[in-house]
Amino acid sequence: xxxxxxxxICIVFNAILAFAAxxxxxxxxxxxxxxxxxxxxxxxxxxxAGALVYGDHCAQCHGADARGDGRKxxxxxxxxLRKASDGDIEWFLRQGDLAHGMxxxxxxxxxxxxxLVTYLKSLQ
Amino acid sequence: xxxxxxKRAFGGVLFLACCxxxxxxxxxxxKPYFVTYSYDxxxxxxxxxxxxxxxxxxxxxxxxxxxALELEYGVLAWWTSELYLDGQATAQDSTVFTGFRLxxxxxxxxxxxxxxxxLYVEYESISGADKTLLEVVGHDGQSDxxxxxxxxxxxxxxxxxxxxxxxxxxxxxxxSENFIAEKNLxxxxxxxGYAVGVARPLRTAAAGRPCxxxxxxxxxxxxxxxxxxxxxALTLGETSHYIxxxxxxxxxxxxxxxxxxxxxxxxTSLNRVYRIGVAYEFSQIGNWFRHAGGTQ
Numbered sequence: 001x002x003x004x005x006x007x008x009i010c011i012v013f014n015a016i017l018a019f020a021a022x023x024x025x026x027x028x029x030x031x032x033x034x035x036x037x038x039x040x041x042x043x044x045x046x047x048x049a050g051a052l053v054y055g056d057h058c059a060q061c062h063g064a065d066a067r068g069d070g071r072k073x074x075x076x077x078x079x080x081l082r083k084a085s086d087g088d089i090e091w092f093l094r095q096g097d098l099a100h101g102m103x104x105x106x107x108x109x110x111x112x113x114x115x116l117v118t119y120l121k122s123l124q
Numbered sequence: 125x126x127x128x129x130x131k132r133a134f135g136g137v138l139f140l141a142c143c144x145x146x147x148x149x150x151x152x153x154x155k156p157y158f159v160t161y162s163y164d165x166x167x168x169x170x171x172x173x174x175x176x177x178x179x180x181x182x183x184x185x186x187x188x189x190x191x192a193l194e195l196e197y198g199v200l201a202w203w204t205s206e207l208y209l210d211g212q213a214t215a216q217d218s219t220v221f222t223g224f225r226l227x228x229x230x231x232x233x234x235x236x237x238x239x240x241x242x243l244y245v246e247y248e249s250i251s252g253a254d255k256t257l258l259e260v261v262g263h264d265g266q267s268d269x270x271x272x273x274x275x276x277x278x279x280x281x282x283x284x285x286x287x288x289x290x291x292x293x294x295x296x297x298x299x300s301e302n303f304i305a306e307k308n309l310x311x312x313x314x315x316x317g318y319a320v321g322v323a324r325p326l327r328t329a330a331a332g333r334p335c336x337x338x339x340x341x342x343x344x345x346x347x348x349x350x351x352x353x354x355x356x357a358l359t360l361g362e363t364s365h366y367i368x369x370x371x372x373x374x375x376x377x378x379x380x381x382x383x384x385x386x387x388x389x390x391x392t393s394l395n396r397v398y399r400i401g402v403a404y405e406f407s408q409i410g411n412w413f414r415h416a417g418g419t420q
Contacts, residue, residue: 013290027331048332060170060407096233098201103167106236107155109296 029088036087040114041121050119053112057105066123070081072101084124089117141257143320145419155298156372156382158399159259159349163231163242163291164196165207169410174403179256183245185217185270188221188256197409202231211253218273223250223281225258244287244302252279257397262315262354265360265392282309288343296328298345310376313355321347323370336376343372347384350393364393378405 040046053065061073068075081089093113096104105113155162158176166172174194181187190212199205206227213219226247253276255269267388292299304317323345331338350365352358368386375381383399388394 045332049330052334053330054334060167095236096201098231101168101201103165103198103201104236106240106293107162107164107298109325109340111296111329115330 005110026034026071026084026088026092028057029091032092033087034085035086036090038086038090038114038117040111040118041086044120046115049121050117051116052110054118054119057108058116060088066120077123080115081120084123086117090114093117127257130238134219134260136234141190153273154380155300155321155323156343156345156380157319157321157323157347157400158302158368158370158384158401159257159302160319160347161229161244161287161289161302162298163240163289163319165202165204165229165231166196167407168198168201169408170198170405171409172403172405174401176256176258176310177400178255179400180255180257180269182266182394183269186217188212188214188217188269190257192225192256192258200236202230206377208258210250210254210256212253212273214255214273220251220253220273220277222254222256222277225250231253233289237333238292240291242289242291243255246287248281248283250281250283252276252281252329254281259304259306259317259319260349260351260364260366261304261317262351263357263392264315264317264351265362265364266388266394267392269394278363283307284309292307297322297324300351302348315354316352316358317350318352319349321345323372329366334376337373341374343374345370350389363390365389366393366397368397368399370399372401377404378407382406 047081054066058066058076063073064069066076082090090113093105093108093116095106096102098104151318154172156163173289174196175191176194177191179187179189183198190210193209194206196204196206206229208225208227210222210224211220212222215415225246225248227244229242229244231240231242233241241303252268252271253273285304288303290301298321298382300321302319304319306317323343325340325346326342330340335341346367346369348365348367351363353360353363366386366388368384370381370384372380372384380401380403384399386397386399388396
């Protein structure tokens, strides 16, 4: 009986881990955030500022060319980002993905997050 | 030894920081608070080295400068670990190492909310000569800071400190509240304190060109902190309270400077305490060793 309980707990634990691994934050973005418009979309000045914000905060992990390191730090020229709306990316920056190593950038002013979104979109 | 030795050490750290831009650096999200903690943690893999210096003169005593060297490492995105090394120099007295602190901060919630908690657990092994004022709890007052080093360092304190950190980001304003409980692991009662900070960048949008002194690199704010008594006397009587405007500058290449003049609000508080912070952040230090080992 004890062994069966142990196996059951292991299965549940692994299922939770697998669920967490498969279901990234991208699957849980609220509709109002998904639909949020980027106030600086397409502005060259915002793109240039976003590139500098990227250099300050993101390049250390994702690389100067945003292609990641092929291991822990993913490329930011990806299908996920191509398909994501500006609102999705801003939400993801604000929330981070703490369980998978991505810090939250909620303390960065919203204006800078939108500038960063503009730059990331320009890379796709 | 005197205040000048603290100044020389401080200058040395500044010089070192200025010579290091060739290494990989990063800009932190951290606010220029000296006592208040926000829920911002160190980015995983990054090492932040910071000195926090307090300069003051207790009534009836001589000037002192106390410095804490802080090594902060981002273990995981939700866990940051720190080591502090404390020391102080008192005019017409001596310069002494006053002990160390080990601290961990974790974010228990994986999502961002209106109010975001972080938990702080610290172990301190410091002497009674410690004057860094990294927190004010219980009935701490300027009389604790005016003893001669020879006497005060005989007292050794093993303390545990717990903090509940609550942070909100509202329209680029960072609002952080800390509730502090500290206990000498020997016999003393629990002591309580608080710290509250508010800060905001002078400009919220980033500039479209590289710049050193542009407004978005400056953060201004104010923090207030003080003691709330202890379990034996949970009262504001005989407690110290301070209010301290602060300004921080994030220079290019990972260097941060901050300054804060603090003003005592009660008779047991120091009249004034000036604080200076110098910080330098190194990004992804684990990669240095991987590269050195030839694994990449």
